[in-house]
Amino acid sequence: MAIGPVQLIVLGFTHPDFHGEVIAELEKLRQSDTVRVIDALAVYKNARGDVEVEHLSNLTTPEAIELGSKIGALIGLGIDGEAGMQAGATAGAQAAVAGLKAFSDEDAWDILADIPDDSAAALLLIEHHWAVPLRDAIARAGGFRLNDGFISPLDLVGIGLTTAAEAQELHDLETAGAR
Numbered sequence: 001m002a003i004g005p006v007q008l009i010v011l012g013f014t015h016p017d018f019h020g021e022v023i024a025e026l027e028k029l030r031q032s033d034t035v036r037v038i039d040a041l042a043v044y045k046n047a048r049g050d051v052e053v054e055h056l057s058n059l060t061t062p063e064a065i066e067l068g069s070k071i072g073a074l075i076g077l078g079i080d081g082e083a084g085m086q087a088g089a090t091a092g093a094q095a096a097v098a099g100l101k102a103f104s105d106e107d108a109w110d111i112l113a114d115i116p117d118d119s120a121a122a123l124l125l126i127e128h129h130w131a132v133p134l135r136d137a138i139a140r141a142g143g144f145r146l147n148d149g150f151i152s153p154l155d156l157v158g159i160g161l162t163t164a165a166e167a168q169e170l171h172d173l174e175t176a177g178a179r
Contacts, residue, residue: 004132006038009124010111016042016120026124039125047118 029035044052115121138144153170156162162170 004127004129011122013120036127041123044120045115049117
């Protein structure tokens with residue numbers, strides 16, 4: 001089975017108030033086969049910068065440790081202490097043996113440093129099932145990804161996709177917790 005494009009989304013929360021709503025929406029996407037959640041973590045950072053990690057799923061603890069190592073391995077976060085760090089290191093070593101290029105120190109993502117002290121973040125590693133046929137068609141045509149990113153609603157005004165008022169409302173919604 002071909003894996004679709006995989007994306008790590010990091011969402012910040014100044015005063016997190018999780019009631020399962022985010023997981024419920026991800027579950028709807030999974031049920032529609034739009035995306036697959038490979039891993040989802042909540043990272044809490046206290047005022048001193050100490051980090052606590054919690055899985056955002058209904059997995060059992062052993063499943064969460066095994067699967068949770070995916071984000072941990074990607075960003076260098078040890079899930080389940082030394083055992084989780086070892087699992088991430090082992091996965092990286094196996095990839096290197098298989099001829100896959102591992103991250104160098106300069107390529108490493110410093111996601112944890114981006115999370116402000118006394119706040120939280122949800123880290124979502126998702127596979128875009130919907131994009132598999134498109135990605136494959138692009139590859140067959142000789143195309144490849146040069147870059148990607150989310151576009152701010154404010155940038156959509158200039159190209160006529162939204163009004164200034166709508167864009168401001170969406171921008172305010174997206175950045176409300178960052179203030």
